[in-house]
Amino acid sequence: MTSSRMQGPVLRVARPTNDLTLLERFYGQGAGFRRLAAFSDHDGFSGVILGYPGAAWHLELVQETGVVAPRAQSPEQLLVLYLPDPEVWRLAVDRMTAHGYEPVPSHNPYWETAGQTFEDPDGYRLVFQNRTWDL
Known part of the structure; x- marks a missing residue:
């Protein structure tokens, strides 16, 4: 190992959406997540990565050009x-x-x-x- 800092796995939960703006408002302003990164039209995908700086997890919201993302299929998601x-x-x-x-x-x-x-x-x-x- 080349780094003196040990780090465990980082969990990324990625899910599709049809409206990045609405979702970023919900998780950002509402839930208090921070924008960690964003990308636009990367091979037909745009998205934002949200979470808490330094946390071992983050949420990626992705919108695919020309594809309609389904709503959640269960209230247990x-x-x-x-x-x-x-x-x-x-x-x-x-x-x-x-x-x-x-x-x-x-x-x-x-x-x-x-x-x-x-x-x-x-x-x-x-x-x-x-x-x-x-x-």
Whole structure:
């Protein structure tokens, strides 16, 4: 290994959309993700990569020229963010509602116990879970 810094895998979740602007507004302004990168008309694909700087994951939203992306096929197509600090969790939920995104009932009641679920413009869902995730 040439680097003195050890790094584990980075998870990228990529999904299609028909409207990058609406999705970037939802995940950026609403959920507080940052734009990490973007690309335009790269072999017929345009997209934006969102996340938190330094996190080991990011979300790539992609629009393919001439292709209609389907809406989410199930209310269980979720991204879940575990936010154990009650103040951080409340700020995340309040930021979503301040930008006009109202919580939706979770399909799985587990997420209702300590979370709030929001549906993005393509029908995919984002859950802010006020719990820790320990392996």
